[in-house]
Amino acid sequence: VRKGEATRERILDIAEAAVLAKGFSATSIEEIIAQAEITKSGFFYHFADKNVLARAMMERYIVSNNEIFETVFARADDLADGDPLQSLLIGLKLLAEQMADLPSGHPGCLIASVVYQERMFDRPLLQLTAEAVQFWNNFFRSRIEAVASKHVASEDIDAEQLARMIMCTVDGGIIMGKVLHDTSIVPRQILAVRSFIKLLFRPAMSLEQAA
Amino acid sequence: VRKGEATRERILDIAEAAVLAKGFSATSIEEIIAQAEITKSGFFYHFADKNVLARAMMERYIVSNNEIFETVFARADDLADGDPLQSLLIGLKLLAEQMADLPSGHPGCLIASVVYQERMFDRPLLQLTAEAVQFWNNFFRSRIEAVASKHVASEDIDAEQLARMIMCTVDGGIIMGKVLHDTSIVPRQILAVRSFIKLLFRPAMSLEQAA
Amino acid sequence: VRKGEATRERILDIAEAAVLAKGFSATSIEEIIAQAEITKSGFFYHFADKNVLARAMMERYIVSNNEIFETVFARADDLADGDPLQSLLIGLKLLAEQMADLPSGHPGCLIASVVYQERMFDRPLLQLTAEAVQFWNNFFRSRIEAVASKHVASEDIDAEQLARMIMCTVDGGIIMGKVLHDTSIVPRQILAVRSFIKLLFRPAMSLEQAA
Amino acid sequence: VRKGEATRERILDIAEAAVLAKGFSATSIEEIIAQAEITKSGFFYHFADKNVLARAMMERYIVSNNEIFETVFARADDLADGDPLQSLLIGLKLLAEQMADLPSGHPGCLIASVVYQERMFDRPLLQLTAEAVQFWNNFFRSRIEAVASKHVASEDIDAEQLARMIMCTVDGGIIMGKVLHDTSIVPRQILAVRSFIKLLFRPAMSLEQAA
DNA sequence: ACTAGCGGGACTCCCCGTTGTT
DNA sequence: AACAACGGGGAGTCCCGCTAGT
Numbered sequence: 001v002r003k004g005e006a007t008r009e010r011i012l013d014i015a016e017a018a019v020l021a022k023g024f025s026a027t028s029i030e031e032i033i034a035q036a037e038i039t040k041s042g043f044f045y046h047f048a049d050k051n052v053l054a055r056a057m058m059e060r061y062i063v064s065n066n067e068i069f070e071t072v073f074a075r076a077d078d079l080a081d082g083d084p085l086q087s088l089l090i091g092l093k094l095l096a097e098q099m100a101d102l103p104s105g106h107p108g109c110l111i112a113s114v115v116y117q118e119r120m121f122d123r124p125l126l127q128l129t130a131e132a133v134q135f136w137n138n139f140f141r142s143r144i145e146a147v148a149s150k151h152v153a154s155e156d157i158d159a160e161q162l163a164r165m166i167m168c169t170v171d172g173g174i175i176m177g178k179v180l181h182d183t184s185i186v187p188r189q190i191l192a193v194r195s196f197i198k199l200l201f202r203p204a205m206s207l208e209q210a211a
Numbered sequence: 212v213r214k215g216e217a218t219r220e221r222i223l224d225i226a227e228a229a230v231l232a233k234g235f236s237a238t239s240i241e242e243i244i245a246q247a248e249i250t251k252s253g254f255f256y257h258f259a260d261k262n263v264l265a266r267a268m269m270e271r272y273i274v275s276n277n278e279i280f281e282t283v284f285a286r287a288d289d290l291a292d293g294d295p296l297q298s299l300l301i302g303l304k305l306l307a308e309q310m311a312d313l314p315s316g317h318p319g320c321l322i323a324s325v326v327y328q329e330r331m332f333d334r335p336l337l338q339l340t341a342e343a344v345q346f347w348n349n350f351f352r353s354r355i356e357a358v359a360s361k362h363v364a365s366e367d368i369d370a371e372q373l374a375r376m377i378m379c380t381v382d383g384g385i386i387m388g389k390v391l392h393d394t395s396i397v398p399r400q401i402l403a404v405r406s407f408i409k410l411l412f413r414p415a416m417s418l419e420q421a422a
Numbered sequence: 423v424r425k426g427e428a429t430r431e432r433i434l435d436i437a438e439a440a441v442l443a444k445g446f447s448a449t450s451i452e453e454i455i456a457q458a459e460i461t462k463s464g465f466f467y468h469f470a471d472k473n474v475l476a477r478a479m480m481e482r483y484i485v486s487n488n489e490i491f492e493t494v495f496a497r498a499d500d501l502a503d504g505d506p507l508q509s510l511l512i513g514l515k516l517l518a519e520q521m522a523d524l525p526s527g528h529p530g531c532l533i534a535s536v537v538y539q540e541r542m543f544d545r546p547l548l549q550l551t552a553e554a555v556q557f558w559n560n561f562f563r564s565r566i567e568a569v570a571s572k573h574v575a576s577e578d579i580d581a582e583q584l585a586r587m588i589m590c591t592v593d594g595g596i597i598m599g600k601v602l603h604d605t606s607i608v609p610r611q612i613l614a615v616r617s618f619i620k621l622l623f624r625p626a627m628s629l630e631q632a633a
Numbered sequence: 634v635r636k637g638e639a640t641r642e643r644i645l646d647i648a649e650a651a652v653l654a655k656g657f658s659a660t661s662i663e664e665i666i667a668q669a670e671i672t673k674s675g676f677f678y679h680f681a682d683k684n685v686l687a688r689a690m691m692e693r694y695i696v697s698n699n700e701i702f703e704t705v706f707a708r709a710d711d712l713a714d715g716d717p718l719q720s721l722l723i724g725l726k727l728l729a730e731q732m733a734d735l736p737s738g739h740p741g742c743l744i745a746s747v748v749y750q751e752r753m754f755d756r757p758l759l760q761l762t763a764e765a766v767q768f769w770n771n772f773f774r775s776r777i778e779a780v781a782s783k784h785v786a787s788e789d790i791d792a793e794q795l796a797r798m799i800m801c802t803v804d805g806g807i808i809m810g811k812v813l814h815d816t817s818i819v820p821r822q823i824l825a826v827r828s829f830i831k832l833l834f835r836p837a838m839s840l841e842q843a844a
Numbered sequence: 845a846c847t848a849g850c851g852g853g854a855c856t857c858c859c860c861g862t863t864g865t866t
Numbered sequence: 867a868a869c870a871a872c873g874g875g876g877a878g879t880c881c882c883g884c885t886a887g888t
Binding site for chain 2: 872
């Protein structure tokens, strides 16, 4: 189970890149096997059909995204001295940096690619994406709630909304980056939400201070 | 030149809905003509090939989007008494309301649909989308600059970045709304950026007030 | 019936060139009308359908070919002082010169074009071509017979066969000229048969002469 | 690798017959597969597209034609006692007999079929046909040169020209045979050129003999 | 863990010809 | 006489997936 695994991963790599560039149904198995230098039978040995490939791609994508978030924010927790606000701000900065360091810009979000072709996928896959998005959203929401429990916000915004804003900005940033061929948009947009959060929890121009 | 025009529009309506749900290449001409109740010849009379259809769809989408923005912000200018900040905030609120009033949520953004299948489209079409996005961005940026010339921001954010944030939030919101089947996300996200802008230009906790 | 006639001829010109270059069934009405700058209705006004076009093309081709042969050999008869051999030899030379003077080489033989797609044409058209070929063959045969009645051939060859040889050489020469992109092949091949004929009827190295 | 090869050859056989009867573009893949009793997928497994089929057909045709020429003239060399003239004359006679023995006359020349639809084929294929024709021409030319080095011609005709005459007569003969539905034309035309060659190199009515 | 060969079914594009309108 | 609009019918291409082998 060694050579087979490598082939499987190669297929997934090629497929993911193609799907992000052309969409799922425009990505033919034929072109995947041509690039992977295997035959069709080889492909079907690893993936029973195209849906199985889609599922595998998405699962892999979710796992790798989870890892990114966890690694980044574990490091942020490490750097912030127990202050959830510090940790969140540091985490977002690290995230922005990571996005900026991608050699050829962000390749795209598989989630977005899927929702814009949702009719092509079966229920379980769509369910899977929804759960992953919900999971990431909860991840950010719980951190925001932690912040809110220690700091006062100068505007009334609930944590759910704010968590979504982070994710929306990233996904929207990816799209704009692709349209305008500007790889700096995603990191800069992340920094923009970060500014918002900082502003939101800035000690309320401390009335005491003012006094 | 009357019946033909109606057929053409019907084709575009059907095609747009299908593209937003399944992507461009998964949208077959066959299904379009079945829904439009015409024959293939009828279709190809109006659109020489699928690329021409894509171009026409995008052009129509851009025009209609332009109209929405212009209508909404013309009304906002009307309601705000010359204050650019008021106008921007009112405009965003109106936009949010408009998005909330869509019967079945926002159907999706054709721009996003295209960038996530960019390999499928020819240069001119991609160029067209880029120009439209740039145009809308400039639209928001000039309004933000007008605000900035009259009000002080409590954070350093350039207008370009902030304008992009509006658009990213909408596009990202559409994606999240589709994933989570929650039509309220787009309007709420628009209100979230609105909050940010309000906060950003809020008179600096009026030191006078504090006094 | 003046402008209409001009349009009709223009259509035939364009169609003939296209048929010689791509064959009949690969020549679409659509491309003909595009080149002729008329609409489909205009085309169908002149030719009820594609078969009618084919017939008209062939009839025109036969007439023009007849004219060439008749003109050339009328002139040859004029130059030769009543000697059929002289006339034939002069005629072939004139023919070769005429073929050499075509600006871009011989465009091709419509007859050949038809026989290599015979399944595409109806009986009457094929009949027409056969009759035309037979007619031209008789034309040459009767001239050869006239020669044979006045001169002794040094080989036994019947006139029919020799007449055919002239036509075969031309048609074959056109093909070779097209394959090798050498416009000089047709005239040179005509001169080659001419040599044969000359040799054939050369006074038999007159034994009397030798004595 | 056995069953596949048989299918491939069957396709080529059917395609060649159809192309000679109707031309390349009028020969639909659908009819080929119907006759071959396979499906379109089977066809496209063997030939990526119609051009590949054309190329394969032409290559096969050239090879088989080469074999015919070589076999016939090897036998001719065998029968003639080292005399190139004898060998050439015998070879042409054998060739004529072979053409006469074809059950339903000569089916046609693929080269001619291609040049009369040259716009339909890509450069490499046209190149291929040109090279083949050149090759056959050289084949005959070198034999004629061998004759000329041993015998005196009574007319000035260069070998190139004479070699071409052989090929032109065959190609032209095929066309006439098809038009007039007379399968005897090709062999008789070959015998006609043979007569010419014989006459050309006939010992000049040996003046010595006459004396 | 893979290959050769092919079934069956779209899909895009094109093409010939007709109809209703002007 | 000409045009807009469309009917009806493939043609060529491609693609997913299966079977039989090794």
